[in-house]
Amino acid sequence: MTHSGWHFLQIPGPTNVPDRVLRAMARPTIDHRGPEFAALTLELIPALQRVFSTADSIVIYPGSGSAAIEAAYVNTLSPGDRVLVFETGAFSLHWKTMAEKLGLRVDYVPGNWRSGASEVELESRLSADKAHEIKAVVVVHNETSTGVASRIPELRKAMDRSKHPALLMIDAVSSLASIDYRHDEWGVDVTVCGSQKGLMVPPGLAFCAISKKARAAGGTARLPRAYFDWDGIITQNAKGFFPYTPATNLFYGLREALLMLEEEGMANVLRRHARHGEATRAAVRAWGLEIVCEDPREYSNSMTAVYMPEGHNADNLRSVILEHFNMSLGIGLAKLSGKVFRIGHLGHFNDLMLAGTLAGVEMGLRVAGVPYKAGGVMAALDSLAAAQQPALLTAQAR
Amino acid sequence: MTHSGWHFLQIPGPTNVPDRVLRAMARPTIDHRGPEFAALTLELIPALQRVFSTADSIVIYPGSGSAAIEAAYVNTLSPGDRVLVFETGAFSLHWKTMAEKLGLRVDYVPGNWRSGASEVELESRLSADKAHEIKAVVVVHNETSTGVASRIPELRKAMDRSKHPALLMIDAVSSLASIDYRHDEWGVDVTVCGSQKGLMVPPGLAFCAISKKARAAGGTARLPRAYFDWDGIITQNAKGFFPYTPATNLFYGLREALLMLEEEGMANVLRRHARHGEATRAAVRAWGLEIVCEDPREYSNSMTAVYMPEGHNADNLRSVILEHFNMSLGIGLAKLSGKVFRIGHLGHFNDLMLAGTLAGVEMGLRVAGVPYKAGGVMAALDSLAAAQQPALLTAQAR
């Protein structure tokens, strides 16, 4: 079936890429060893540092987010090292699996996929590890499979209380530039991210923000590393270059996207995502459906995962919506397959796009014959409009 | 204020241009006297003929819709000729003013800007003109300032009954490729259109579809004409060329847009516009606001003009919506200035874009403090979802 109009790409990433970014990427490719390219690199890195809230090194890979995960491990750890990974959902599982494939030993702290990493559990685990065998703690900040955002500052405090020297590695793939994130202030050692979510760039770039402690760990780390080696990259980056051919045109897109974030202002960006998270949850509640995330303190502002009513398959709903309403929603991952659909509300997004998105879900539920209460969109509009006019009495609109 | 996300361009044209069309326009410019360009022309003209439903000549101007209006006049009429123009709104007024500037005499049939051209009045006027002084009848098919669509087949029949030889000139600028239109079957002599509405191309191209009778009228027409002269263009078009440099890159965009219309299928395109017109009117009624068009037989499927409640200014509402919700709505034109806002729902558009559009209006009414009843968006969603599932009982969604 041929569709008219915009496709609503409401998976939790890749997100809707701004046309400004797409056009920037269409600039002719340049010499990656020439002065124009060097200037581009030297502009991008500080701009990324502002987004990660760090003064530390940032490394850019041509690669997906998984590339940055591998980079985090191989640059800091040795074969057989123990890594404490909190089970929060499919992406924590991905960190675990990658660690194991690389020859690390994983302590996987069980979770119910409805809540974030527990600071209590973290403190207890670390305190018990008198020998400091655990070399790294891994937490997915915003678990993209569930829409649960772990509270990193609380976790950091737990680590500090335990006086344990493990590195703190955070997956900020679906939180950066959507949910408040502070690499330095929160004492994160390696923050991993990709280009295709809050950063509003197509997939193909991965990032590591790296604390001095993490970089120092590289001195003794014995996992083999070549492509992912931080040192070579950071050294050449100082002059604006890379040890191998960087993904020039994605860099153009990234520059434009970072400029857009600065134009809007990060505080506004975060407020916008908070407003959209709130409105989406209002809609889900009005439909009488269940949000996966249990703890309001952990609600994700970048996406919302929603349980299907018993006996109804999420993939059927998603495909009805794709066919009838030209919108892509996120699938349920791993053990949530078929049970959950996910609404992305991050990146290049606004109130009317959210209204269209939620309208697509509400009409999709109806067309697919899924039981729901009408009124979700209206609840969201109430929430959005209220956010636009704090002082205005809502009673006025009668 | 910096906005994130898509701008909703919901004026009744220019419409949201598909990214495919924008990218097509970004192809390098080619030699307008070379074989590749000739092939482009020879592909475009038959494709346009299918859209206009005509086997007659079509002339493409680099110009706005007004260029095609001037072309219609100067190619068929002589100084002092009488033209019968039906007052339907600001665009009928534009035809009148242009005619007068060119030295024609206009019989302006008064109208209330809420209804279309009357076939009764037309028959009576023509029957009274025994001397056949009236050389042309002008009707704006879809009056873009009011959202009233005159019923051309009824008007044609009235002309036929009166056996009057006047040419029938139709302004299809905001109807073509949105509302059913048939140049040949309806016996239209000159159809005037522009690129920027249902054709989904940026503004800059204007079109005349020209009956044999209209072309023959050129033989005796004495208004001076040079740039707009049909003969030179049609002659050169036969080989794919133009007497002056055509707007190459807009041609690329037009080719892509026509391809998209063919992919969707014109019947589907028209059904889609009908569905969106219906849903929009459902929303307006639910808000308790008044639609400008009085006669349901004349409802426009490409746009809806809406009266503001007494004491509230449409331009204030429009600017609140632009500022808070990143959406452009159409202004009230001429005597409707400040009293009416217009919602464009034509061109590259779909259900979720319409939902976002109406959400923007509903929230805008609230933020601007305009009295309204909540529920317009919900009424529209009911209308849209029902259209997607004719067989499904709507009672199910409770």
Add this chain to the structure above:
Amino acid sequence: MTHSGWHFLQIPGPTNVPDRVLRAMARPTIDHRGPEFAALTLELIPALQRVFSTADSIVIYPGSGSAAIEAAYVNTLSPGDRVLVFETGAFSLHWKTMAEKLGLRVDYVPGNWRSGASEVELESRLSADKAHEIKAVVVVHNETSTGVASRIPELRKAMDRSKHPALLMIDAVSSLASIDYRHDEWGVDVTVCGSQKGLMVPPGLAFCAISKKARAAGGTARLPRAYFDWDGIITQNAKGFFPYTPATNLFYGLREALLMLEEEGMANVLRRHARHGEATRAAVRAWGLEIVCEDPREYSNSMTAVYMPEGHNADNLRSVILEHFNMSLGIGLAKLSGKVFRIGHLGHFNDLMLAGTLAGVEMGLRVAGVPYKAGGVMAALDSLAAAQQPALLTAQAR
């Protein structure tokens, strides 16, 4: 045949459009009655004034260059007015034909298509017109069909000497932003231009720069005018708007192109064109071919027209070059058809593009079996390299 690599669009316009301009044009279309559009207009007009070297009004049409010619006539003249047009080639003929179609009387000063307008002849004609029946003098600054650039300051002085009040209308379509041009200083009344040559934008926009005297002439001018009427446009332009839908996306392209001209600096732009004109003529002479332009004072810096040797057809050469070397050259127009080919070297262009262009001609002559002396490219390189290093002895290069 499928070609790899860039197409060399070396006709004398449309010229190679910069990728920056093409991408700018691919921005989404906006509301032509909104604040963002108004700001665009209010930025464009002063930037155009700088390019035309004028403080007078500039009007932008959606249209080809011919639209601006018609506008020049209908806004200033009355039926039957006499216009003095200098025969310089096919474009002077076009001005003549358009004038006649509009009901003006043309005094066509004969020319041999190898030289520019004569100031002696001009002064003599005007002095003879004691009754001041001649209302306008028309000169094509750079005659695109021949590559002859008339010397406008000399012509102006001749008019001044004759104390004749006729308007001076100049066609700067293929000279503006390539060859020095000064609307105000040279006392031009109407300068006509298009977007697709030195301005580096695709075709579709036309311009008139209008002196106060020309605007005043509109008060008594009786040619009918509607679409082209300056007053309505200039009035609305003051606030950034237009009486009809402007060609939004071409405006984006124009803004980017004007920015590029300012970045390079107009003095540099003119020097670059002078260097390329000189090098091209060096190549033509080295090939033993004849330049159409006879008088070195009138050499065009934007293009060069070249005679074919007796018995060889230019169109055959052009099509060999198009097929084998993926380059378009300009055809011989009107009486030069088949006898002349034209090399465009204006717009977005540089030394290596010129080298490629001339290499295409030199190899094309060979492949097409046209007699020539080898070495044209080498002569051009000598000329270009010398221009890059004035102080360096050329003897060094052995």
Add this chain to the structure above:
Amino acid sequence: MTHSGWHFLQIPGPTNVPDRVLRAMARPTIDHRGPEFAALTLELIPALQRVFSTADSIVIYPGSGSAAIEAAYVNTLSPGDRVLVFETGAFSLHWKTMAEKLGLRVDYVPGNWRSGASEVELESRLSADKAHEIKAVVVVHNETSTGVASRIPELRKAMDRSKHPALLMIDAVSSLASIDYRHDEWGVDVTVCGSQKGLMVPPGLAFCAISKKARAAGGTARLPRAYFDWDGIITQNAKGFFPYTPATNLFYGLREALLMLEEEGMANVLRRHARHGEATRAAVRAWGLEIVCEDPREYSNSMTAVYMPEGHNADNLRSVILEHFNMSLGIGLAKLSGKVFRIGHLGHFNDLMLAGTLAGVEMGLRVAGVPYKAGGVMAALDSLAAAQQPALLTAQAR
């Protein structure tokens, strides 16, 4: 300094990306888990197989060429395995260094950077390795730092003669789609490539073509692998998906580029590169400069490395050319730094672009004060024109 006109990106990659590819990349990003993306993958892989001349698996990484090198190693080898790498230049050194970083032992066969891998040496080395300790032989097909193309079929025959079971790994980064390459017919086990050279796509994608034998080697290979693991990718690719987010927009570019190669026809693509290699060498010889590659059987058709005359620095020349002529040439790498410049003549390229390129070198030599004989461009034109008209006597052009 601001430049007008096209930038000539004549490094040996990234190459000039076709505007068609750039525009394709600017399409909106889609759901990488939806049906449209799956169809894209399932179209790309067979198209890549045709380019690699293989029926074997092809894996696409978001990454640079180095990513594919690492993938080749970690998917087939174990820590301490011996790898035989032929020294041909900087890229063979890169393979060596990466192998060592990953914990492999490298037998580095010395070379003079002016000739390719020796089949005699290969046979001798393998025959001496009775214990079959050498697990892989690495050859850079076209050594990008020197412009020497090793003769893979001869090397394969030598391996066959020695009956040694080592895997054959070939770096085809700067040869694929420029110089004849046949993965299956030549019995290559792993071919490594990137997107940014003959494939005409911006950098950011890397490829491995993988023989059944290489895949089987993965069963016992013990180097840790996660991101680069072939099995997971190949399994998911069968349905059109990837284990992690692929670089969607670069895929769009790749699809367009592969379509362009098919339109031109691979035989024509190879002939074009051969013609340009020949013409470039003719120019270098005419200038009296020395080509790095010593053996005409090993001349590269994708690029030419040229020695500077004694006492002149290549980087100075390159920067004169960049500044004056808006062209980027390749730097001398590693031990050739300053001594060599490299001319890329691969990818989206044609005769006139080559003429412009060589003109830039010739004028650059002059402006930089490097001693040379004039006439290189003319020699190249002779070579190119002769190739266009085999039957035409060159004597005709006098």
